[in-house]
Amino acid sequence: MDGAGGPGEGPAQEALQSLSRRLQVQEKEMELVKAALAEALRLLRLQAPPNSLQDPGAPAPTRDSSPAAPPGLPPTCSPSLVSRGTQTETEVEMQPSPGPPGLSNGPPAPQGGSEEPSGTQSEGGGSSSSGSPGPPGILRLVQPPQRADTPRRNSSSSSSPSERPRQKLSRKAASSANLLLRSGSTESRGGKDPLSSPGGPGSRRSNYNLEGISVKMFLRGRPITMYIPSGIRSLEELPSGPPPETLSLDWVYGYRGRDSRSNLFVLRSGEVVYFIACVVVLYRPEGGPGGPGGGGQRHYRGHTDCVRCLAVHPDGVRVASGQTAGVDKDGKPLQPVVHVWDSETLLKLQEIGLGAFERGVGALAFSVADQGAFLCVVDDSNEHMLSVWDCSRGTKLAEIKSTNDSVLAVGFSPRDSSCIVTSGKSHVHFWNWSGGAGVPGNGTLTRKQGVFGKYKKPKFVPCFVFLPDGDILTGDSEGNILTWGRSLSDARTPGRGGAKETYGIVAQAHAHEGSIFALCLRRDGTVLSGGGRDRRLVQWGPGLVALQEAEIPEHFGAVRAIAEGLGSELLVGTTKNALLRGDLAQGFSPVIQGHTDELWGLCTHPFQNRFLTCGHDRQLCLWDGEGHALAWSIDLKETGLCADFHPSGAVVAVGLNTGRWLVLDTETREIVSDVTDGNEQLSVVRYSPDGLYLAIGSHDNMIYIYSVSSEGAKSSRFGRCVGHSSFITHLDWSKDGNFIMSNSGDYEILYWDVAGGCKLLRNRYESRDREWATYTCVLGFHVYGVWPDGSDGTDINSLCRSHNERVVAVADDFCKVHLFQYPCARAKAPSLVYGGHGSHVTSVRFTHDDSHLISLGGKDASIFQWRVLGAGGAGPAPATPSRTPSLSPASSLDV
Secondary structure, three states: OOOOOOHHHHHHHHHHHHHHHHHHHHHHHHHHHHHHHHHHHHHHHHHOOOOOOOOOOOOOOOOOOOOOOOOOOOOOOOHHHOOOOOOOHHHHOOOOOOOOOOOOOOOOOOOOOOOOOOOOOOOOOOOOOOOOOOOOOOOOOOOOOOOOEOOOOOOOOOOOOOOHHHHHHHHHHHOOOOOEEEOOOOHHHOOOOHHHOOOOOOOEOOOOOHHHOEEEEEEOOEEEEEEOOOOOOOHHHOOOOOOOOEEEEEEEEOOOOOOOOOOEEEOOOOOEEEEEOOEEEEEEOOOOOOOOOOOEEEEEOOOOOOEEEEEEOOOOOEEEEEEEOEEOOOOOEEOOOEEEEEOOOOOEEEEEOOOOOOOEEEEEEEOOOOOOOEEEEEEOOOOOEEEEEEOOOOEEEEEEEOOOOOEEEEEEOOOOOOEEEEEEEOEEEEEEEEOHHHOOOOOEEEEEEOOOOOOOOOOEOOEEEEOOOOOEEEEOOOOEEEEEEEEEOOOOOOOHHHOOEEEEEEEEEEOOOOOEEEEEEOOOOOEEEEEOOOOEEEEEEOOOEEEEEEEOOHHHOOEEEEEEOOOOOEEEEEOOOOEEEEEOOOEEEEEEOOOOOOEEEEEEOOOOOEEEEEEOOOEEEEEEOOOOEEEEEEEOOOOEEEEEEOOOOOEEEEEEOOOEEEEEEOOOOOEEEEEEOOOOOEEEEEEOOOOOEEEEEEOOOEEEEEEEEHHHOEEEEEEEEEOOOOOEEEEEEEOOOOEEEEEEOOOOEEEEEOOOOOEEOOOHHHHOOOOEOOOOOOOOHHHHHHOOOOOOOOOEEEEEEOOOOOEEEEEEOOOOEEEEEOOOOOOOOOOEEEOOOOOOEEEEEEOOOOOEEEEEEOOOOOEEEEEEEOOOOOOOOOOOOOOOHHHOOEEOOOO
16 A cells, blocks of 8 residues: 555555554464464473373473473463473563553564573573472462363353454553553453362363463563462452551651751751751750750651752741752652741641742742741742742732842841842842832832942852841851941932942951851851851851851861850751751760762661661761661762671671672771672672672672671672673572572563572572562562553662561652552552652661661652551651641552
8 A cells, every 4th residue: 555545545544554564463473372382282292291280190290301381372272281380481481572551563572571681591491400389488378279170161262262362462452551461361251360260179271371370561661570479369369558557757867958058947946947858857956065966856748849948937936948849750840839837836837939930949038027927039040030928828029030140048137128138149139129018019129239349259149147237247258258338328329219228348357268158146146157168167246356166077068057056055057968066165066967969878787776878978877776866987988889787787798889899897897898899880789688698789780699607707709690681770588598589670580599509590480489588679579569650660769578578668769758568469559658858769678677667868868767657567656746747648549
């Protein structure tokens, strides 16, 4: 057909061409199926061994010689072709796959899929080292019925055998909305499950139901076959619905001081308020100045993306917090907004500016002279729009383009709310606001630029503060504090908007080497300044006379923010994401610490409430989960990506991005082993449950196995697991410490006999009942239900089964932590979803007693400690609420 007909023939021709192409594809697939059947029948004629499903009394087949029929054969095949004990990867893939639903007309899926790497297919039966299927595992819910020998009529058997495969292909093409497919469709059986109707002794089914063997899902067009444990009669018998356990945010480690300002204040209650990721933390210290930390935390979790700035109302109770823009999991933009909320109840009072800001909220401030009736906001758009809002009504009163340069700080004059000051890159601007009688949109803003005159114009003016006498102090990137005094405006150039006064520089004092990041007015009228390069904290009296100073230790970073606590106590936020507490006389000690760059490595202690983290900041940190404090940290000199404790807890193995891995003594912090395998990054290290082996998964596609002695202090190369066709992503040990299950970047699921010489188990079917000491692999029958519809295979970064084997926690690419029931072997399984992270969640792990779950944010460098509540949890919730009451976890019952 060349399409040369009349104008009305176009749609008809296109339809015919589409049908012709589909028919050709189906005919080719039918030929493949016929070829597979013919080959299987030929082998049977040559060897003709009876199998476990044949008539009673027939001799049993030998283990390595009897071929097995492919699980992918259509339902019309004879059950005598199937030998459940000898299926191989080659046989599994004899059924051609049409590709993922909705993509059946696209390019074919890669041959072999995730079933077997090139060059490792089994020629005959299962691997001799794998043995017969192991004893029933933890999933043995019901003893499976004995296979019947009498024919069982299929409820839709009116179709001829030659038409059934075509009908099956048509159903697959029509179900484009489904990501996960079972190997056998229940549609063709009228919704009946053959395994739920066992036949009597001596009977045989005419149609062997492959749904009793495996399920199949597709990721990026690749079919992933997962075998069902022998103890499961029907998938419908598995748990459904979200788990009874829930999570409550218990503690947040870290503080966003690296790249933000306006991020540290003290409330009227004495609580310190700051933010990290999407969470605003209210922290109550314990002990005196310079004393130990360990106080309580509460959390405001109303934001949907990272918080960028804070302002506290003059009443010391209400808080305004502004967030950045973002996108949801469907790629839809999330608009920046300001929340005004009550710090006592954690309830949101007002949502301001939804749809009015671009990119994010960069700075904000409450008015002071009129008891906080107004809020000034500067967004992160190109023009840095400056707007004034009515706090009680949430209405915009005035708006103007500020400047194309970045704006770092904004504030109302405490004496006159019509005067607003902004500062930032190479500027200080003085704004006059006329309120327009409170009518929305009627107010006007006029600007007068600060003139530096004979003084050097700095590159940045990061901070300023209003003095009681009306003057303004600014701190700049040259290390100078400039005093701006009020003066009558020049009569020849009257200020626009009726301004009667203006500001000019009246004094300058060189205060710091390098930039001044923070200024703070104390209750006694003195001023504190915090330096960047010199890390000094200086107290200034009248006339900018230095009274007292202290230096922040180098490993905490530069001063980012200063807040005055009770008495002489000071709170200092630093650029290395630490929150310090103390005073100028006695010095400062940390109460909150955190990482400063992207996090990936996480492991929990085998019998203590401690956990270890590492990441791109090259720091290896051990955290005390009970004391909520950093136990110790060391500099790895290289990026740490993964870690695992030895079962004894005496040592910990850490994998780096260079192929190097270290073993450290957890008490002395000394390196007891330093080994390099390959030159690519390591993605996973895992000790066997008995502590005799260490497995190391690399981006060079190999798993390196080491034998371990002396409680992990000594190790020697035992072997390598070679066979993956992409980099290793996850691996787990069996409970007996002899086998490994591993996942790779191209969605393979492979099994290895480590004790038998690191052999690849070609017969994956025989591992269906194996019990696993941990379950962190993201691909597998027990967890395939955690994958969302339309996933591209990278949506889930980490997974962890609880030690009591009741729930599964999942870390996804959309800033969320999910909690599923275990096993999670139903497509689109419901979960409880928890937000708070502002970046992709890179790892989740349960503590040794399942009382808490630890989750890592990626680029937000946050560490969340969640308390597990409910069945199997750690008991009642803490007395102090840790999240907004209206933000209880929602079920992700996606349609």
